[in-house]
Amino acid sequence: MILLPPDNFLALPEQWSGLERSRVAVLPVPYEHTTSFGKGTASGPGSILEASGQVELYDEELDAEIYTLTGGIATLKPLAPGGNDAVAVESIRKNVNGLIEKDKTVVCIGGEHTISIGSARAYSERYQDLSVLQLDAHSDLREEYEGNRYSHACVMARVYEFNKNIVQAGIRSQCREEADFIRQKQIKTFYAFDLRGRRYSADRYAWHDAVIGSLRENVYLTIDCDFFDPGLMPAVGTPEPGGFGWQETVSFLRRLSGCRRIVGFDITELSPIPGLIHPQFVMAKLIYKLIGYIFSRG
Ligand SMILES: [Mn+2]
Numbered sequence: 001m002i003l004l005p006p007d008n009f010l011a012l013p014e015q016w017s018g019l020e021r022s023r024v025a026v027l028p029v030p031y032e033h034t035t036s037f038g039k040g041t042a043s044g045p046g047s048i049l050e051a052s053g054q055v056e057l058y059d060e061e062l063d064a065e066i067y068t069l070t071g072g073i074a075t076l077k078p079l080a081p082g083g084n085d086a087v088a089v090e091s092i093r094k095n096v097n098g099l100i101e102k103d104k105t106v107v108c109i110g111g112e113h114t115i116s117i118g119s120a121r122a123y124s125e126r127y128q129d130l131s132v133l134q135l136d137a138h139s140d141l142r143e144e145y146e147g148n149r150y151s152h153a154c155v156m157a158r159v160y161e162f163n164k165n166i167v168q169a170g171i172r173s174q175c176r177e178e179a180d181f182i183r184q185k186q187i188k189t190f191y192a193f194d195l196r197g198r199r200y201s202a203d204r205y206a207w208h209d210a211v212i213g214s215l216r217e218n219v220y221l222t223i224d225c226d227f228f229d230p231g232l233m234p235a236v237g238t239p240e241p242g243g244f245g246w247q248e249t250v251s252f253l254r255r256l257s258g259c260r261r262i263v264g265f266d267i268t269e270l271s272p273i274p275g276l277i278h279p280q281f282v283m284a285k286l287i288y289k290l291i292g293y294i295f296s297r298g
Contacts, residue, residue: 001077003049008075010288011053012067022072024291025104027095029079031088031111033150039237040271044280045078045109047272052284059292066292073291074104085114085150089158092118096264100126105294107287110268113140113152116222117159123220123264124163130263131165131216132156133256135249136224137240139171139189141178152269155222160185169195169211170227173240188214192242208252212259219256221265221290225283235271235279246282250289257293265290 002019005011009026019025028045057065067073079095081088092108096119099106108119113136120132134140134156141160145151149158160166164185172192182189190211200206226236229243256262267283 003075003077006053007049009049009052009073009284010055010057010067012073016067016072017074018072019074019076019102022074023070023103023105023295024073024107025099025102026073026075026107026109026287027079027099028076028109029081029092029111029115031081031092031115033085033088033112033114041110041112041237041269043272044111044268044270047280048109048267048270048283048287049075051277051280052288054281055285055288059289061289062292062296064292064296066288066295069295070105070291085148089114089118089121089150093121096122097125100264105291106264107291108264108266108268109287110266110270113155113222113224113268114150116155116266116268117150119264119266120159120220120222121162124159127218127263129216130163130218130220131167131214132159132163132220132222133211133215134166134168134222134224135170135227135244136168136222137170137172137192137226137243138224138238139168139174139178139182141181141187142175143177157181160187165216167211167214170244172242173238192244196242204248205251205255208255211252212256215256215260217261219260219262221256221262223265223267223286225267225270225279228282232282233279235273235276236269237271250286253290254293257290258297262290262294
C-alpha cells in the first residue's frame, strides 16, 4: 500500500511516512498514453521520488523540518491504471477520493497531464467553493487532439466540463480554437506575455495578486512542468521559451498558500533526460516547499 524508505518521498523513516499519521499522501501516477511530442513521462514519478532523497529536510525559509508540520508524508505505491483513458481517469478519481476521505492532502505526481482530470474531479466533487488553478505553458483547452478527448492537450477542456472555475497562468502557446474558447467562456487566462508586460510592471511580483484575486476560497493546483522556463526545466515534451523561474514561482506559491486554501495539487509532464539530474530535483524540492507553505500558511 505505501512505499518504505529509501523508495518513498524524501526517503523519510517509517515513523514519519506511515499513512495513518501523515496528513499528506503522495500518489505517484506514472501514466503515459497520449503524449504527443517528446515521450518519457511514465518515468517522471520514479525519478522525482529518487531525487527527493537528496532534498534537505530543513527549510531555511520556513525555519522548519517541513515533514514535521504535517505529521509526516506518506507515499503510496504507484498507481498504474489500465484500460482506456476514461477508465484510467476514473480510477485516479476514485483513488484520490479515497484519500480525501481519510483527510489527506493529496499530491499526485505524473505522468502526463491527463491524470489531473481524475484528481481535479475528486476535489471538485468534494469542495463547493473550489477553483482549479493551472500553471502551464499551454492552455490545454482543445476539444480533442489527434482524435483523443483525453489527450494532455485537452485536460482543461475536460476539467471545465465539471468545474467552471478554472484559472490559468503562464500560458504562452495555444491554437485559435483555444483562444476563442477562452473569450467565449470568459476563462480567466493569464498569459505569460501579459504577466511580464506593462500592466504588472510595478514590481516583479505584481502579477501574483491578480492571479490570486481571481480564485475562490479553495484551490486545486495543477502544475505542468513546462510552466517553468526550459532553461530550468528542459525535461519536458513540449518546451516553450519565456517560462518562469524558481524564485518568482515559489514566491507566488507562498503568497497563494497564505491567501487561499490549497486543498490538493499535482505535478505533471516531467520526462527525465538521461544524465541530467536537476529537473527531477527541482520538482522534488517544489513539492516539499509547497507542502511547507500549505501547512504553515504564510
Ligand atoms: Mn503544458
